[in-house]
Amino acid sequence: ITCNSFPCGLLAGSVFGAVIAILGGILIPVGDMIIERTVKKEAVIEPGTTAYDNWAASEIAIYRQFWFFDVKNPQQVVQEGAFPEVQEKGPYTYKTRYLPKANVTFNPNNTASFVLPLGAIFEPSMSVGPEEDTVTSLNLAVAVSVRASHILLDMVINSTNSSLFQHRTVKELLWGYHDPILKDTIGLFSPYNGTTDGPYNVFTGKDDISKVSVIDRWKLSFWNDTYCDMINGTDGSSFAPFVDKDVPLYFFSSDICRSVSASYEKTMNLKGIEVYRYSLLPSTLASPVDNPDNKCFCRNYETTKNCTLAGALDISSCSDGRPIFISLPHFLQGSEYLREVVLGLHPDEEHHKTFLDVEPITGFTLNFAKRIQVNMMYGPAKDITVLNKVKDHTLLPLAWMNETATLDDKTADMFKRELLSRIDMLEIVQQVLLIAGVIIFCVCLIAFFCVRRKSKANLG
Known part of the structure; x- marks a missing residue:
């Protein structure tokens, strides 16, 4: 026509x-x-995908920063029963998780097994001083051994010229030293270098993308309770794509031997990339009085005041029986009592909370800060001289850790170029044509x- x-x-x-x-x-x-x-397709964990490249050996550097609580009045605590007064000292920074996953095996049921090699390299340029800096801290051996025969322990303490507190270097406190009481190596994270975390078994997402990176199995059986021993979610490094900000994200942390959830807080711009920020809710470490789901995490009625204390998790069952409690730094979101019996603590939401910045399309975590405080319990014992004056069980903070990583400029540019720019171009073509x-x-x-x-x- x-x-x-x-x-x-x-x-x-x-x-x-x-x-x-x-x-x-x-x-x-x-x-x-x-x-x-x-x-x-690219989110599935299998050789050749973008997710696999990031999963097998992440190029994003992960650091652990440590701040120690230096006890300023050790003599007054021992001789007068005074409240310990602490002063924060740090950070001392180590590069960690720089080694790729090992023993990676793909299984017929669309899961992958692996272990995480552990190592720490000191970074002097990111630290306030050398590893040889000394800290006055709780004597770990005394705290660990207090359940033994008191008279015998008192004799050992006196014969080794030990006390409730000790002076140790940063390196010794973190990675271990030979203790004269236990006649063994002891440290907050000992042993660490040369060890592994796992084995893990995770879903690859090949048959169900909503399960990608979700942990199927880990050696969790510390709480002797079906609910508390459940493993929910991923390891936090990634989640299923197309994240819904109205749905909490679940992840498991081997540092605290339990799963936790994080809720959407706000949308942010990270180097030109839109991300959702997720943070832990106060209910995570709330007392069973306020959050009945936490009842099975309460292990000792005496030291937790009949499970009414909030903000501290007793992980002695997964730390070889050592009286270790995990909390947020400076007992953030914890009971006021914890900060009343230890002087010098100043919790700050911005600097002490744990958060994840997740890119919503891919589900990749592009920036995070996992902040954990390590505390040990000591209490009154009439048969032990250095504990004669102690009036009540005290949860003393030893150090807090900030495990953090963020994508660098090169990775951000690649992410925007390979994914976001193509999505933007397609949307522009759609809008222009329409x-x-x-x-x-x-x-x-x-x-x-x-x-x-x-x-x-x-x-x-």
């Missing part, structure tokens, strides 16, 4: 505009389907009716 007249051309233009607009409209769901299919089509359709159709009306007027 030949269209030589001007009105006919306008009518053809309106049809052309309608076709373009329809094409733009069709591209919206089609484009979304393409994006969803591509992201899901808007241009609507404009062409409307202009041509209006012009057609104007020309037609003018022609009728001329004929009349």
